[in-house]
Amino acid sequence: MRRLAIFILLLSSIQFQFANLLYEITDGKFKPKKFDNPVSMNNGEHYTLKINNKAIVKYDYKTGIIVDTVFSLNQIKKSPIQTISGYEFSPNEQKIIVYTNEKYRYRRTFTADYYVYDIKRKELEALSEYGAQEVPLFSPDSRYIAFARENNLYIKKLDFKTEIAITKDGEAGKIINGTPDWVYEEEFEATRHFAWSADSKLLAFTKFNETDIPEFSFQTFLNNQDNSEDIILYPTFKKFKYPKAGENNSKVSVCIYDDFNKTTKTIQLPDTDQDFYIPRIKWTNSPEQLAVFKLNRNQNQLDMYMANPRSTLCKLTFRETDKYYVDYDLIDNIKFTANNQYFYTVSERDGYRHIYQYQINGSLVKQITKGNWDVTDFYGYDETKKTIYYQSAQVSPMQRDIYTIDSKGKTLRLTDGKGTHNASFNSNFTYYFENSSSLDLPNQIAVCNQRGQVLRVLENNSEILKEFKALQLSKKEFFNFTSSENIILNGWIIKPLDFDQNRKYPVLQVQYSGPNSQEVLDKWNVGWEYYLASKGYIVVCVDGRGTGARGSEFRKCTYMQMGILETKDQIETARYLSNLAYIDKDRIGIWGWSYGGSMTLWAMSTGESVFKAGIAVAPVTDWKLYNTAYTERFMRRPQENFDGYSKTSALKMAKNLNGKLLIVHGSADDNVHFQNTMLYLDKLVEADKQFEMHIYTDKNHSILGKQSRRHLYTRMSEFLFNNL
Numbered sequence: 001m002r003r004l005a006i007f008i009l010l011l012s013s014i015q016f017q018f019a020n021l022l023y024e025i026t027d028g029k030f031k032p033k034k035f036d037n038p039v040s041m042n043n044g045e046h047y048t049l050k051i052n053n054k055a056i057v058k059y060d061y062k063t064g065i066i067v068d069t070v071f072s073l074n075q076i077k078k079s080p081i082q083t084i085s086g087y088e089f090s091p092n093e094q095k096i097i098v099y100t101n102e103k104y105r106y107r108r109t110f111t112a113d114y115y116v117y118d119i120k121r122k123e124l125e126a127l128s129e130y131g132a133q134e135v136p137l138f139s140p141d142s143r144y145i146a147f148a149r150e151n152n153l154y155i156k157k158l159d160f161k162t163e164i165a166i167t168k169d170g171e172a173g174k175i176i177n178g179t180p181d182w183v184y185e186e187e188f189e190a191t192r193h194f195a196w197s198a199d200s201k202l203l204a205f206t207k208f209n210e211t212d213i214p215e216f217s218f219q220t221f222l223n224n225q226d227n228s229e230d231i232i233l234y235p236t237f238k239k240f241k242y243p244k245a246g247e248n249n250s251k252v253s254v255c256i257y258d259d260f261n262k263t264t265k266t267i268q269l270p271d272t273d274q275d276f277y278i279p280r281i282k283w284t285n286s287p288e289q290l291a292v293f294k295l296n297r298n299q300n301q302l303d304m305y306m307a308n309p310r311s312t313l314c315k316l317t318f319r320e321t322d323k324y325y326v327d328y329d330l331i332d333n334i335k336f337t338a339n340n341q342y343f344y345t346v347s348e349r350d351g352y353r354h355i356y357q358y359q360i361n362g363s364l365v366k367q368i369t370k371g372n373w374d375v376t377d378f379y380g381y382d383e384t385k386k387t388i389y390y391q392s393a394q395v396s397p398m399q400r401d402i403y404t405i406d407s408k409g410k411t412l413r414l415t416d417g418k419g420t421h422n423a424s425f426n427s428n429f430t431y432y433f434e435n436s437s438s439l440d441l442p443n444q445i446a447v448c449n450q451r452g453q454v455l456r457v458l459e460n461n462s463e464i465l466k467e468f469k470a471l472q473l474s475k476k477e478f479f480n481f482t483s484s485e486n487i488i489l490n491g492w493i494i495k496p497l498d499f500d501q502n503r504k505y506p507v508l509q510v511q512y513s514g515p516n517s518q519e520v521l522d523k524w525n526v527g528w529e530y531y532l533a534s535k536g537y538i539v540v541c542v543d544g545r546g547t548g549a550r551g552s553e554f555r556k557c558t559y560m561q562m563g564i565l566e567t568k569d570q571i572e573t574a575r576y577l578s579n580l581a582y583i584d585k586d587r588i589g590i591w592g593w594s595y596g597g598s599m600t601l602w603a604m605s606t607g608e609s610v611f612k613a614g615i616a617v618a619p620v621t622d623w624k625l626y627n628t629a630y631t632e633r634f635m636r637r638p639q640e641n642f643d644g645y646s647k648t649s650a651l652k653m654a655k656n657l658n659g660k661l662l663i664v665h666g667s668a669d670d671n672v673h674f675q676n677t678m679l680y681l682d683k684l685v686e687a688d689k690q691f692e693m694h695i696y697t698d699k700n701h702s703i704l705g706k707q708s709r710r711h712l713y714t715r716m717s718e719f720l721f722n723n724l
Contacts, residue, residue, distance in 0.1 A: 030526035032443035044428035090142035135192040139200035187629035216242035317362035324556040382429040393549040414452030420523035437524035491542035506587035514595035544569025591615035605653035654683035666699030
């Protein structure tokens with residue numbers, strides 16, 4: 001009797017444990033501790049970290065000893081702020097910009113209250129008294145700060161504590177100076193579009209004219225005022241310029257402000273009557289050369305022009321073309337040498353992403369890295385030792401390692417060839433911070449020397465690992481299989497803890513599947529799949545064609561037909577699984593978010609009864625409904641690719657839906673608009689297809705919030721328990 005009581009108590013304990021597991025996962029209990037990016041000091045021997053949002057402390061790279069507290073709110077008399085969210089040193093490291101009270105516009109851009117701290121005088125003063133600011137930037141000589149506010153650009157002269165407006169034509173919905181419009185922020189991932197020349201005399205900036213972009217609007221229903229329970233009787237509308245595929249983009253130009261002459265000139269780019277993007281502008285190490293990067297509308301030609309800021313004339317010095325598309329993020333890998341004679345860049349011209357050296361005039365010098373693998377990050381070039389540092393998938397597409405290659409082509413791997421390793425180097429490449437993890441080990445933050453030797457570990461997330469191990473959950477395992485088209489696909493699988501190969505289990509396929517994405521990576525990520533495995537489900541994730549780190553052809557073969565090959569590969573996965581002895585082939589489901597949500601709809605609408613149930617969160621249901629820059633990069637404009645848009649439209653496939661469907665969306669999604677789901681549901685009703693749905697009021701694309709996430713994953717879990 002006593003044994004029975006103990007067994008019942010133990011069983012109850014386990015059930016309670018797993019009942020809480022879902023909330024622990026959605027609450028982020030097993031996410032690695034946040035670690036602020038270290039800021040390397042000019043001498044390369046020290047770095048700083050933000051401590052408790054109140055101080056900035058300087059450390060020694062080699063020893064880890066605290067050298068100084070360079071900023072502390074406790075040391076400032078009558079401080080106007082109580083906390084800081086971030087900071088940036090002036091180039092001479094005598095002043096610091098700190099900020100607080102940030103208010104996000106969309107995903108990346110925000111306004112904040114910025115302050116300038118004089119380290120020697122221990123004085124903290126507001127950057128501006130005339131309203132919140134955006135993306136301030138010190139000049140190289142540390143005497144000026146350029147910043148944006150309400151679509152205009154300003155300069156603060158620190159010597160005289162004066163502020164001048166350098167643009168005055170900024171106007172909401174029309175002209176934006178130096179900061180991005182919606183599509184540039186989301187799809188080119190830059191929040192600052194202005195830069196100082198090396199001599200601090202000129203400020204280059206991009207001007208966006210979004211007047212002709214169609215306006216999108218959606219309703220909001222809740223009162224977002226703190227502690228207010230008042231009901232809004234009349235919902236409000238949020239309006240913003242959003243260019244959908246085939247519609248007008250912003251007209252962009254590059255301007256140069258000369259502070260000495262108080263003049264602004266426009267760079268004379270060629271073919272300005274055509275559609276194009278300017279995703280980046282970069283000064284070389286010469287104040288007489290501004291690199292302007294011009295990407296055509298179809299994004300298969302990237303030009304680098306060298307612009308003379310005085311004459312405003314341009315010369316084409318480098319051109320990258322691709323039969324599919326050129327990834328804009330390759331621009332961020334362009335590094336100009338100090339003597340301004342060369343630059344390094346990353347290209348896919350031989351079928352894989354590799355590093356190349358060019359003369360400043362655009363003549364190719366040599367290819368630096370070679371092989372059937374991708375360089376996945378380019379950290380920079382140490383000019384003293386003539387050594388390049390980079391990250392690659394050389395060992396496996398599912399791993400990331402850090403490498404060096406010297407001037408003779410000798411390669412050295414600095415990491416252990418296991419898991420995923422990311423590096424953040426100091427100013428002279430003598431030390432770096434390594435952030436590494438694997439399926440079984442949460443993120444470890446370590447200080448390493450240039451030979452890859454770990455000097456000390458700053459954080460190993462041991463408590464998270466201890467708590468996770470105590471649950472005794474199943475482990476993820478990697479696998480691969482060869483599809484009927486003779487393509488090897490990589491995946492991971494997690495099985496129930498009491499797995500019995502003589503039983504039949506239901507399966508949920510997890511995927512995202514978007515271009516150059518990767519879900520099958522050897523890195524720490526504790527998600528919903530562990531909870532489902534505790535409930536007796538097998539969960540599988542497979543990266544199909546279009547995903548990253550396997551060369552350009554694998555990544556770009558989905559061009560002009562985005563969704564077709566990816567769907568085939570998820571169905572191939574289901575067929576592979578259905579042939580395994582322990583899989584119940586009649587209980588296979590699929591789910592995904594955003595692109596993965598679209599995949600769910602496509603995979604369930606082929607006309608075949610492959611998936612018994614599926615969940616689509618925030619799906620794009622027709623590519624014509626999504627933005628220009630992303631969609632046209634992979635699909636071109638609807639006017640050029642009618643068949644591609646037609647064949648991939650979930651709206652047109654709705655009549656073929658097979659299986660139980662739960663569709664979820666946030667009503668205030670500014671990215672993938674709720675309109676996508678509403679139009680799709682109408683098509684399901686027309687086709688007499690039943691479905692389940694859930695809407696999250698005023699939530700955006702990420703459906704954030706502790707209670708919202710708990711509710712969402714509980715809702716999805718219950719749907720699977722009832723239908724799969």
